[in-house]
Every structure is written in C-alpha cells, then in structure tokens.
Amino acid sequence: MGVFKDAGHLFRFAGLFVLAFLIFLVVRRYVVPPSFGQYGHYRANSIGEVAAKPIKFAGHQTCEGCHTDVLDVKKAGKHANVNCEACHGPLARHADDPTSVTPVKPDTAVLCARCHTATAAKPKGFPQVSPDEHSSGVACETCHQPHSPAIDAGGAK
C-alpha cells in the first residue's frame, strides 16, 4: 500500500464528489416534475392541462340535437354544409343552459356581406354580389331565408 501512503487527500476529495453527486440526485428528484420524460423531453401532464380547457363552440352535432326543424330546412338548401356556429357564433354556453343563455340573432347586413360581397379574389364559382347594387340597402332576409337562401328553391319568405 506504499503507493497510497500520501493519497489520503485524494480519497477525501473523491468523497466530496460522491457526496455532491448524491445531493444532486436528491435535488433533481425534488425539482423535476414526476411526469417529465414520460413521452419525451417535456412534462407529460401539460398535455392534460391543455386538453382541460373549456370549449366555446358546441359543434353542429350538438345544435342539431335540438334544432331539428332548422336542420331539415338547411339540409335542402345551399347552406347545407355551413355549420350553425359559422354564422351564429360560439354557443356552447347556450347548449349547456338553453333557457338562461339565449343567442342574439346575427345582423344579416354584416353577416351575409362577409361571405357574399363580390371581389376579384374570391373563387369564380362562389355566389357573390355587390351589396349596394344588389339590394340598395334592403335587408338580405327580406328576400332570402338564411337557412336556405335560394329564392327559386322556395327559400324566399
């Protein structure tokens, strides 16, 4: 053991390193969240936190559960594939509590014009009009029924 005769200071130093490493392990166990690394280099629980957010748009399946009459009108018309909340806005709160939360009817002057104002950038086959020339200020729903807008299809009021 002659070679280790003067090596006591090295062993003490190595001991310090081992101790520091143990402290590191304990601290790491404490500060790293348990779900970190479950799927990758991130906190797996955060996926559930993102998914737990409440929804605002109920989805057309929910609307159609009650408003079957509107669905029947809509199915026959040009707006068959336009979802309810595309025009009526987010109404999950109304779906949760239909009596106390009642939706406001959209203003057709703004609503219809958003999609149907003529502009060169829209696809050519899409029905578009210049609102001023088309109706000179008369509200859209005077002639068109929004749920089935074509006049010759019996959609007129």
Next chain:
Amino acid sequence: MKVSRRHMLVLLPAAAVAWKSVLAGTPEQAPNYKMSEHWWGMLIDVPKCIGCGNCVRACQAENDIPDGFFRTWVERYHVSDEDMTNPQVISPDGGKEGFPVVKEDAGKYFFVPKMCNHCSDSPCTQVCPVGATFVSPDGVVLVDQKYCMGCAYCVQACPYGCRYIHPEKKVVDKCTLCYHRITKGLTTACCESCPTGARQLVDLKNPNDPIHEFLKTHSVQVLKPQMATGAKAYYNGLDGSVR
C-alpha cells in the same frame, strides 16, 4: 418521541419527496381518447377559401386570443402578370373582418389561410432550452405554459411565423389545433366555423379519414418543403408564389 437533528435531516427530504408525489396527481383526460391512435393534421383547400375571416374570429373566441395576435390568419395574395415571384400580400388585422374589395385587375388574387403546421420534425421544439414545447404523441405541437420562460427562441425558429409571446402571460402562445376540442371528438373552432370547407381537420392514423383518398387524387403541397419540417398542414391548389 424526540426527533434528533440527525433524524430530522433524513426525514425532511424524504417527506418533501413524498409530498411532491401527492401533489402531482394525474391530469384529466377525455375518457375514450387514446393518444396513440391519432396523428393530427390539417387540410387547407386554397381554391375554396373566400377570405371571410370566420376562422380567425372563431379562433380568437375559442382560445381567448388578445387583439392583434393570431394563432391563425388569412393572407390575400396578388400575383401580377409581370412578376410572378414577388406577390403582394396583405392581411389586414389577420383578415378577421374580411378584405378590401378589388375589381378585376391584372394578375390573379387568392386567399391563403395560415396557421401552425404542426410539423413532425419541428424546428421550434428543437430549440427550446427547457423542454416547454414539444410534439405530443398524437402529433400536435403544444406549449407547456407553466414551464415556458418566454425566451422566444421558438418564435424565431418557426419558419412560418406561427408563434408569439402572449402580452399578459409573457410566455409563448400558439395554435394547439384546439387540442381541448379534438380530444373530445369535436373538430377545431376554425374548421367548425369555415363555411366552405376550406379547412378540414385530418387524422392520418384513421384509415377511414377521407384525407387518404384526397392525398392520392390531388396535388397537395406543404409550405416551405425545402426546410424539411415535416409540416402537416396540407395545402391543396397552392400557388407557387406562396411563401
């Protein structure tokens, strides 16, 4: 029982570790949703987009996005006949309230909805120094807002400009592909409110999803394919001038 200082030193860390495990708990997940059964993406059908801004408004309502920030937005391109490679692009307030009317003019006009591409080899997740942003096992790029420290490396790394620092939370915010909706069997807010079907949520792991047939029969592109991001926002009918 008298607890000596030595015992206390042993007991305290042990108790702390135990308490940590108690606090952690497990997050609430939708009961029938299995992450391994999905691989989400988005199909954007450019010739169907009418630039109404419904998607932008729906996204802001669904996700409480502050004014002037966008998880999705719509751009209007004007490609002139003389210079095909330098299109004029506008997006007033993200296209939220539509676009100014244009009469027929030289060149062509079209709308391009933009959003997070939910890349499978995402540059934004690779640069995060703290593991706060990641591709989830079902293919959605998410942000852990409790871990994010707002360094904005990922904001710079995203080639599509889809991330921003939330002005109040001071952490990064981005499209979650309405993760709180798709895990409940609903579609995203933008798809739900798109009147023409220009946006469609797609599940590439679902063999019955019409996306498989669509990809076979259409010329579909992704944005900036040269960056090899593995983007999963598939654009149909995309003009070569779109960046």
